[in-house]
Amino acid sequence: MTLDLMPRLGGARAWKDDEPLECVSVVPDGPDVFSFSFRAPSGAWFDYRPGQFLTLELPVPGGPIHRTYTISSSPSRPLSITLTAKATAGSVGTRWILDNLRPGMRIKATGPGGIFVPDVPADRKLLLISAGSGVTPMMAMTTYRYDLGGEPDICFVQCARRPSELVFRRQLEAMARRVPSIKLHYVVSQDDPYDAWTGYRGTFNQLMLGLMAPDYLEREVYCCGPEPFMQSVREMLIGFGYDMEHYHQEAFSAPPVLTPDDAPVLDDVVPSAEAASEVIFAISGRSVPCTETDTILAVSRIAGLNIPSGCSFGVCGTCKTKKLSGEVHMVHNGGISDADVEAGYILACCSLPLGRVEIEA
Template sequence: MRAEHIFKDDAGGTSSFWSGEDDNTLVCIGTREETHDVKTFIFAPKRPALFHFQPGQFITFDFVIGDAVVNRCYTIASSPTRPHVLSITVKRVPGGPVSNWLHETMSPGQEVNATGALGSFSYARNPAEKYLLLSGGSGITPMMSMARAQFDLASESDIVFMHHARTPADIIFRRELELMEVHSRNFKFIPVCEADAKFHSWGGLRGRISAGMLSLAVPDCAEREVFVCGPPAYMRAAKALLEQLDFNMAHYHEESFDFATLAQEPAPVAPVLAGGGSYEVMFAKSQRAVICPAQSTVLDAARAEGMRLPSSCAKGLCGTCKSRLLSGKVEMSHQGGIRQREIDQGMILLCCSKPLSDLVIER
């Protein structure tokens, strides 16, 4: 790691917080292999500063891949209790343009722009005496941030961390979680695998998440604040089985959206409105024009006409659909996915912008 990024500033120590509003450049200062297809990337601010976020939140990166800027959101895996660095842990996805680029290209010294942190999926917003963290695959990352923070703070909260992986070789952060269990009387790690790995048979809990497994491994789950993150099918199964166990769902929390899944959702049907009018939206680069009802977002109208525009959260959070408005006016209700200086420069988020006039957009 490059120590000058971590400890040095004019006053002899880092005192200010990093903010994407002021200087959104991060520098990769290290990488680490977690499993055969999962890698951690460690970043520090270009200008010395501390990171400030809630465990479980995500950050949006602007990656320059080839001649294009590609936006992607990644959950922060590191803990705010160690604020000098920030890390993301990425699984290589076959054919995935960003995950493969990161695994093959991102290395110490490279710079990248980022925005955040954002998101409401965090134990910090739901304090409790007992927690149950349920994760599947790479959904472990927000849980790891929460577990690391609780461990560093010597929390008195009772935490059970159940993680589901395909094989023992696919258990991300296994050694660290096992050490956390050894050194904390309030922390229990329960890994579950579906199958054996090559040269590694599995002797622990086996199979997919089920009501029987949960009742056996965590008999007091009804008393816990539950956080769930993983593939959509995993989260649906976890929610269904908790409901089956008559769990009080007011204490259930799941990652509210999956960026990769939302980006592939079928295009919506443009709403037919009784009143309010419609406007023409011209996309300058592609020379496509669509009609956008006044009460529809630009993204919904474009997708309804078959246009494939970059988008992820569809909630004004991630910034993936950020575009330049060349002419016209919109009403934009975002949730932090765009900086004020970008708005001042004419940028909008298509997913949460409704037209107030005819528009020309640089896409």
């Protein structure tokens, strides 16, 4: 039987949220992760932008609740729309969806909405960085660029706890096999039992980013995930001297951003080469003026002091030294423990002085 939707598309209207959505498929995409596809019973087509979201009205026991989900499908495929949901501990709405929503059921939805969309030319190089459920808008953006044809230049970085939790992995690899300019990079913190993993392990850091996207300065960056993850990405980029005017983010667990005025202000520390600083070396009694973009290690060498160092990239921990007073901006790559940081230690090679700083050297 041929589904008579394409002939009607030319004359059909775009879907409006006064019409319910009808679930047509439920597909598992990972542990406790499912993609739910919908179509409009009237045959209306879906008009939205990659990265936007819908809000569902869920008839849970005790009364309906509203939950927002990013659209994981692409507007280049307008006959249906797909939402991908992961149930976390204590979730009510998403748990109801996973346990109850089935093909044939109809549900009320409002939207689409949101401003986390790639407002850049189609030939602009993209760097998409996600963790956990934050991969959902990145999937929509990548599929859209893929469907436009040509050779979209996309560096796609996905971080997850285990390889089995890399959502959309097969779909992404299918696109990357056909379009070599789509480069995929995965980072996991632990292996799956009895399975081999040959990709990146650990916490996503500056070293990984430099290897994955050496031309990061030329790319528009879109980031989505938990706030601590996004903060670490911002710190990496700031440390690299990236122009943060080209950085965009959305937290998948935060209230949805509907307009630019709703977007949170990112109050990150951005060291400036114009701001004066000073490093005091307590043991040697030296005081050296510098700027906020000079590392403590570089300033020590100007002073003629020999702080032992190895990698000069925050990995080996050789340059660990005690900070006695003041504040530094440190973006390391695993070379110092949280306990050492709490005790006042820094890595001289990747610590930038913010104002007057005294160290034990």
